[in-house]
Structures are given as C-alpha cells and as structure tokens.
Amino acid sequence: MSPRRARRPAPRDKGRGLDAPRPLDGVLRGMERVEEGPDGEWKVRSVSGAGSDKIYRCPGCDQEIRPGLPHVVSWPNWSGGEGERRHWHTACWRKRIDRGPGRSRY
Secondary structure (H helix, E strand, O other), X not given: OOOOOOOOOOOOOOOOOOOOOXXXXXXXXXXXXXXXXXXXXXXXXXXXXXXXXXXXXXXXXXXXXXXXXXXXXEEEOOOOHHHHOEEEOHHHHHOHHHOOOOOOOO
C-alpha cells in the first residue's frame, strides 16, 4: 500500500489581503493597554516572566509568582499611579471583581 499524499493548501492571494486576520494577543504582549472596570481605570501590561529573577506576591490570591511565570502588571491610570504597580497572576487579575469586600485591591 502506498502512503497518502499530503494535500497542499490553496495559494494565497497576498496582494488582496484575503488571509484570515491574526489575533493581536501576541503582538500586544508587553505593550500597555487601558482596562476599565467597576474598580476604576487601570493600565495593564502582560509580562512573559522570562527576564525576571524576582519573586512577586499576587494581591489577588496572596501566593507567589515564581520567576519565569507569565503574569500581568497593573497600576491605576492616573498621574503618579506607576508607584502603585502590582504583579498579578493572569487569572487572579481577571477575577479581581469577584473577590469579596474583605480584600483590597492592593
């Protein structure tokens, strides 16, 4: 029995932009974005963690963020808010609104 032949994809029309749009998540990694929520306006940056050798503590779960772990850095979107930067696990940042009133955002 002979092996199956692989099908070649149809040629793309490079001049007309018919390719499917690529997601921006990879492009925006490391770039700041502004997020609005019920707890205010925040500047947020996704960090790969590869260049870090420090251990951070997530304010959402109070657990360590080990070096090399991708995470999120956020700070309030006002003048001088950079001093309030905090490192969060990505999932903890997304779930911060669901935390009870007994926990502060810092």
